Amino acid sequence: xxxxxxxxxxxxxxxxxxxxxxxxxxxxxxxxxxxxxxxxxxxxxxxxxxxxxxxxxxxxxxxxxxxxxxxxxxxxxxxxxxxxxxxxxxxxxxxxxxxxxxxxxxxx
Amino acid sequence: xxxxxxxxxxxxxxxxxxxxxxxxxxxxxxxxxxxxxxxxxxxxxxxxxxxxxxxxxxxxxxxxxxxxxxxxxxxxxxxxxxxxxxxxxxxxxxxxxxxxxxxxxxxxxxxxxxxxx
Numbered sequence: 001x002x003x004x005x006x007x008x009x010x011x012x013x014x015x016x017x018x019x020x021x022x023x024x025x026x027x028x029x030x031x032x033x034x035x036x037x038x039x040x041x042x043x044x045x046x047x048x049x050x051x052x053x054x055x056x057x058x059x060x061x062x063x064x065x066x067x068x069x070x071x072x073x074x075x076x077x078x079x080x081x082x083x084x085x086x087x088x089x090x091x092x093x094x095x096x097x098x099x100x101x102x103x104x105x106x107x108x
Numbered sequence: 109x110x111x112x113x114x115x116x117x118x119x120x121x122x123x124x125x126x127x128x129x130x131x132x133x134x135x136x137x138x139x140x141x142x143x144x145x146x147x148x149x150x151x152x153x154x155x156x157x158x159x160x161x162x163x164x165x166x167x168x169x170x171x172x173x174x175x176x177x178x179x180x181x182x183x184x185x186x187x188x189x190x191x192x193x194x195x196x197x198x199x200x201x202x203x204x205x206x207x208x209x210x211x212x213x214x215x216x217x218x219x220x221x222x223x224x225x
Binding site: 030031033035042043044045048049054086088089090095096097098099100101102 | 143145152153154155158167169203205208209210211212213214215216217218
């Protein structure tokens with residue numbers, strides 16, 4: 001199966017913009033999903049179908065995609081955004097869910 | 109607003125089996141597809157497979173074929189994940205989650221399974 005690659009960590013100051021990348025051969029052809037997982041909690045979907053936000057997710061969270069790289073952008077980062085972020089695609093070839101390795105966002 | 113509530117933490121011996129439950133409240137159980145995802149300590153998320161109760165179909169990631177079984181009880185709106193022949197590297201938090209398009213939302217709160225002698 002294909003692999004989704006994320007940077008292990010990203011650090012930003014409060015109020016700045018954080019960008020988390022997710023790369024893989026199937027990113028360009030499959031919808032990308034992003035999850036936020038705070039320490040000791042279950043993951044929460046923050047972006048679906050590359051760019052859409054589920055109800056209740058702040059507009060500060062947005063998704064984009066170019067070629068085989070998807071990006072989660074968090075504008076006006078808050079201390080409460082500190083978490084692990086995972087990307088995910090549904091690999092149609094194998095009919096399996098695939099997750100990236102996760103990125104730890106640190107708010108300085 | 110549908111919620112998923114999972115069973116409590118389990119401590120198991122190597123070679124034994126474990127069954128984790130995931131009960132749905134709210135919504136229409138028979139319209140859902142459930143996935144199971146696990147997370148080893150300090151590690152990422154690993155998709156294990158899915159169950160579609162309305163057609164009683166189960167799909168398993170190759171890694172778990174033959175050792176994991178998903179079942180559903182429509183009368184209690186509950187799905188189950190049973191894993192046999194447990195090993196120490198099965199120590200993880202196990203989550204159930206509903207299909208949201210081709211993603212997952214919402215998630216259960218997770219069930220910690222510890223395999224140790």
